Amino acid sequence: MSKVYKPSPISGFPEYLPEIRRVEQQWIDHIRSVFESYGFCNIETPAVEEIEVLMAKGETDKEIYALSRLQADPKDKSDSRLALRFDQTVPLARYTAQHFNELVFPFKRYQIQKVWRGERPQIGREREFYQCDIDVLAVDNLPLHFDAEMPAVIYEALMGLDIGNIQIKISNRKILIGLLQTLEIKDVISTTRIIDKLDKIGEDGVRKSLSEEVGISEQNIDTLLKLSTIKTRDAAVLKTALSALNVESEVFNEGLEELCFVLDYLSFMPDGAMIADLSIVRGLDYYTGTVYETNLLDIPEFTSSVCSGGRYDDLASSYINKKLPGVGISIGLTRLFSVLLENGYIKPAAKSPADILMVLPSEDKRALAQQTAQQLRAKGYKVELYHAPQKIKKQMAYAEKKAIPFVWFPPFDDAQPHELKNMETGEQGAISVESLKL
């Protein structure tokens, strides 16, 4: 016997058994169908981008995987500057720039592909993972309608996954930026980074950090905290609360107007489904208006935001001399799935997609069994034909092991009817292809 190399799992690169993969596939199918039902078109981009494209905005803190050919011809440099994508936003920006003249704007696209980051792997932080992104890009101006539509799409997408209730938190960075300008606080990045931690370190923690790290006065911290602790889904309440801060800033007012538009648009959403939460600022520097985070209300093990995003004024300027504002949001599918799987929330599907196992009664009934299976497939059923005329008991055991819900018995004797057994209830009775309804 030849030498055996026993492979072990590669840390950070998840791989599932068929019964788990099937659930992941159902998730993706559902998310995709919701995205399409709002008119988002699909694109796929190559797994690789040029390193120059990935680095166009300067160094990134993402751990990038570069490619090299094991058996490369040293003279062939055609793929020596390639690396795996670490998100789908950079590829979208590059794609939009490159195909600019052939796209119709506003360009509504979704993308469900894997991305790769060489981070230290742990549950919920893999090196290879699926992301499900929707983004809308426009030329020069992007209507606020799209900021408002994002939460509706995401809510529908996530609620179909049977993971309990979710809440989308919405804010608008302009409000905080306007306030910081008015208060003459210059260190915007540090300040917003600290406010972003409100949920984790609490009011006292934020107060301490703002004072010690940024040197903000007590009075200004009060104002910042008054703003950051506002939570409401009612545009009128939001307006009143913000008016009380007496901020005279165009940027501030613009942000308020925009956020009110979004809240009004989303007023049809169920109680608790969304809320304006002014502590949401998102770390990423390129968001310029609306920002989103999403929490799972019924999964205590998943504490971070499962789906985040926002508006950026100018996405593709690294690759094209056009102003392309966009708004987008991304479901971290694998992160969510792996945490839920690890904590027992994922109920495995059957090991086979088949609805029916077709029994093979004897070698001379093979053509009949095959033909019957074919007829059932033509009616839309998934049918696995058993592979050998073994004992019925053995064939039934196979159906059971693969959790195939129905077993079909072609007759041993042509005078007899076909029979169907429901493996869950144990019921069995005569059946015909024409009369079957599962």
Next chain:
Amino acid sequence: MSKVYKPSPISGFPEYLPEIRRVEQQWIDHIRSVFESYGFCNIETPAVEEIEVLMAKGETDKEIYALSRLQADPKDKSDSRLALRFDQTVPLARYTAQHFNELVFPFKRYQIQKVWRGERPQIGREREFYQCDIDVLAVDNLPLHFDAEMPAVIYEALMGLDIGNIQIKISNRKILIGLLQTLEIKDVISTTRIIDKLDKIGEDGVRKSLSEEVGISEQNIDTLLKLSTIKTRDAAVLKTALSALNVESEVFNEGLEELCFVLDYLSFMPDGAMIADLSIVRGLDYYTGTVYETNLLDIPEFTSSVCSGGRYDDLASSYINKKLPGVGISIGLTRLFSVLLENGYIKPAAKSPADILMVLPSEDKRALAQQTAQQLRAKGYKVELYHAPQKIKKQMAYAEKKAIPFVWFPPFDDAQPHELKNMETGEQGAISVESLKL
């Protein structure tokens, strides 16, 4: 304005516009649904494998892409031995070995993922491409049923792609191997490689090569050519033709028996859909019995086999001390798609998946338009809501540009009915959510 890095397409890594990607997606959906209708379950494996796994059978002629971290911590070696998969068969063997105890055998799996090879790119030979594989693996013995089922599945999968008629050519390597043993021809690899070229270099070419390169006698070449030129879908005809060669070989007879079983099983297939063609030997060394190739009969630009495979006696022995025979077949999806696209056979889909564009008549009708769109989505329609209350003409032009087939007009005046316009026929009339049937 910041510096613009103008990206160019990366040779060998295809990327499509939304209207083309949609066709590719429809293809994949169809293929997947056929695979599942025969009870194949889906798996996905990581994009990467350990290099030791890819090389377990020794050096490969595939051009492998290895990974390295751009910003790697030199102490962290956890992902320094990773490379992108170059097919889906090696990952399947590794997967089956690794999860052996959790799988139910016969293990019927399909896999539709991209693979990567650093080959010199040209149309129909990309560096990143989709493969659609089905394989069945069993422990120790694999029933012949699965050899027979493969062509039925593949025929249904390919015929649904609207690419004209196809023909699956089937042979069994044991027949030729048995004959070569009987004729005492030792150089099996060179001989089969030459016979495999029969289609390309013709009988005279094969005759010349067999004589000059392998030193086979005239008489034996006659026998080999008699065998290799047999083409029939009728098991009885095949038996007669092979009997005429007077070969006394157990291996030969086994191959004949097996091929007859497959032909008998597939006798329900339409005229021309499949044929036993004894010139088919497949280059790969690991096939041991049934082998398949598939030709497109109506696409002269696609000359090679679009879908090939066969049976292997022992797939996973590099990774596990078990005998796991298998049979599998693979559709080279991207190769097929790119050649068809290049030659104008692919009709682009609409630029949007939406069935209906919902017009936004005025700002104060936004809630009504939104609500109506939501009701239509609940009925299963894909509805894009126009983003701003612009001139109706502009909204219609948008529907036209995105090829959205229907436009819905909520009333400006509540007393009026909603209206629906068929963009193809120009018909327009009153409609309600309840009465809509597209």
